Amino acid sequence: MLLASRLGLPVSTSHALVGAVVGIGLIRSWGRRSPLEIRLQTLRGILLAWLLTIPMAAALAGSLFWGLHQFCPWIAAGINQSSAL
Numbered sequence: 863m864l865l866a867s868r869l870g871l872p873v874s875t876s877h878a879l880v881g882a883v884v885g886i887g888l889i890r891s892w893g894r895r896s897p898l899e900i901r902l903q904t905l906r907g908i909l910l911a912w913l914l915t916i917p918m919a920a921a922l923a924g925s926l927f928w929g930l931h932q933f934c935p936w937i938a939a940g941i942n943q944s945s946a947l
Contacts, residue, residue: 863877863878863881880905880908884900884905887899887900888900
C-alpha cells in the first residue's frame with residue numbers, strides 16, 4: 863500500500879482490505895509452528911480475479927464495440943460522424 867501510494871498508483875479499498883487481512887494473518891502466525899492463518903486458496907482466487915478483471919473487461923468492451931458496428935450500422939455511422947468533428 864505504501865509503495866503504491868509513493869509511486870502514485872491507484873489503490874482501491876479492496877486492495878487495502880485484502881492487504882490488512884493477509885497482514886493480520888501473517889502477524890498472528892509469526893513465530894509459531896502452527897500453519898499460516900491465511901487461506902491460500904482464497905487468496906489465490908482474489909489475486910486471479912484481480913489479474914483477470916482488466917483483460918476480461920477489455921475483451922467484453924471490444925466484443926460489444928465490434929458487435930454494434932456489425933449489426934447496428936446506424937450506430938457505427940453516428941460514431942464515425944462524431945469522430946470527424
